[in-house]
Amino acid sequence: MKDNHVTLPTDNQEDLNQILRARRAKLAKLRELGVNPYPYRFEVRHRIAEILERFDDVCEKESAAGVGEHFSIAGRIITIRAMGKASFCHLRDDSGQMQLYVKKDIVGERGYEIFHLLDIGDIIGAVGTVFRTHTGEKTLRVQSFELLSKNLYPLPIVKEREDQVFDAFTDKEARYRERHVDLTVNLEVREIFEKRALLLCTLRRFLEERSFLEVETPILQPLYGGALARPFTTEYHALERTFFLRIADELYLKRLLVGGFPKVYEISKVFRNEGMDRSHNPEFTMLEFYEAYTDYHDAMDLTEDMLRECVSKVTGGFVIRYQDAAINFEVAFRRVPFFDLLHELTGEDLLEKSLEELQKIARLHGVEEPAMSDGKIYDELMKTHIFPKLAQPTIVYDYPLSLSPLAKKHRNGARLVERFQVFAGGLELCNAFSELNDPLDQRVRFEAQQRFRVEGDEEAPPIDEDFLRALEYGMPPASGVGIGIDRVTMLLTDQASIREVILFPALRT
RNA sequence: GCGCCCAUAGCUCAACUGGUAGAGCAACUGACUCUUAAUCAGUAGGUUCCAGGUUCGAAUCCUGGUGGGCGUACCA
Incomplete structure (x- = not known):
């Protein structure tokens, strides 16, 4: 080929x-x-x-x-x-x-x-x-x-007659490897990327209108963090050290909150050294924005407005078709607690269960080896049974503590954090929380992750002393949101594969 | 990572139980001053993904590899 x-x-x-x-x-x-x-x-x-x-x-x-x-x-x-x-x-x-x-x-x-x-x-x-x-x-x-x-x-010669297309250039591999040919010959492909550009433009304008400052933080980092993922490494010759490509912007953006910028955002590529499938590309585009003096409730409102604005600007309406489903962004998003969804699924209040009970329930729902932590079990149940079915825009909130080392503990209960995610069309679009700004608690959370790491969890992040030091100077209370631009583009252009919304998706060579 | 499927001309595809690769479009030559999948006449075009193997004979069967698709796992 x-x-x-x-x-x-x-x-x-x-x-x-x-x-x-x-x-x-x-x-x-x-x-x-x-x-x-x-x-x-x-x-x-x-x-x-x-x-x-x-x-x-x-x-x-x-x-x-x-x-x-x-x-x-x-x-x-x-x-x-x-x-x-x-x-x-x-x-x-x-x-x-x-x-x-x-x-x-x-x-x-x-x-x-x-x-x-x-x-x-x-x-x-x-x-x-x-x-x-x-x-x-x-x-x-x-x-x-x-x-x-x-x-x-x-x-490739593509011919048309009365809306019939002949000999369309459709081989996916050829299209991705020679995207210039794809763009030349397949007009609908060009449209996807025009819409993607419009989406980015809309997001920037939305944030700019609300006085957010666009910033740029390092892609090459001596230490990585801000997400649970394996990083790419690279050799920094002058320093004779291994560096990491960022897996998230989060930790540097929070340092900017410490530094006195109350509203910042960054749109950039992040890199996760993991497999690829139709909703994952190893390098992908994230928008992260942080707003001082607000909590995750404020962030929910802002994010909902933002997504609605994007849908409207990019598609010209509020109801979109995604993979044969009609998704309505005009009405208020459904907002539902994480554990309510688990209750709907299992009929049980999982927050009150012991690990043994959880494992039993997990097996009942098809989880093969539930010998994991409570957080992993919750996560597994949600990922397999709940999230893919969230077609209409839905905000899931109040997550288990162990899954979210950078989120602030819930004001009403110690086993939850103030975190939410937005889903639509079965795609996870956003992840957000009231940001943890207590440096001592943050250290405890990092140490917990460190233990997972020692136990062999390659995705658990290392302790970032520089970040902890920054928090000790004092970070204002703040909310932060991360949005997967590729996923939103998929939704707005009705594409089932992330490769269709990335100009040059990762391919083997 | 695992499972299933796929790879033939520039593009889209065909070739039965193994018998020596074919079509449309594109290309080339010629004709044509309103065509539009232009038309008409003619011509040419192939490492059948790669490397081995079985066989008198392989696009076809076997083994290994490469690349891709789908599913699954991993994945905030």
């Missing part, structure tokens, strides 16, 4: 297949005709979608409105229908596609010869007037055109 084209030696004509040879021959011919196949610039004055829209109500035949006015567009040739003295092709730019009519009488002998040396995939610029063909298609009558970049490697 892989690099059969990459390994083709471009200087040895013998080894090239006939299509590649033909393209190179045309390139040489063009040069003979005095055409630079890779010129420096072209004056693009119009976008195709704007032209099409403008002539939308101009009726059949020669459009009086278009006569005389010249339009200048540039893009890639996606179809060619060549005839002896007049030809058609379609040109696509970022906004849309439009038919071009190239007539020998107009572009001249040499121009028409050059046009015949063009291929699907070439990038050209064209200037002309707009008219409608007999069949009603708005078309550019080309006065002149210019080759802007010669295509030497053939593009």
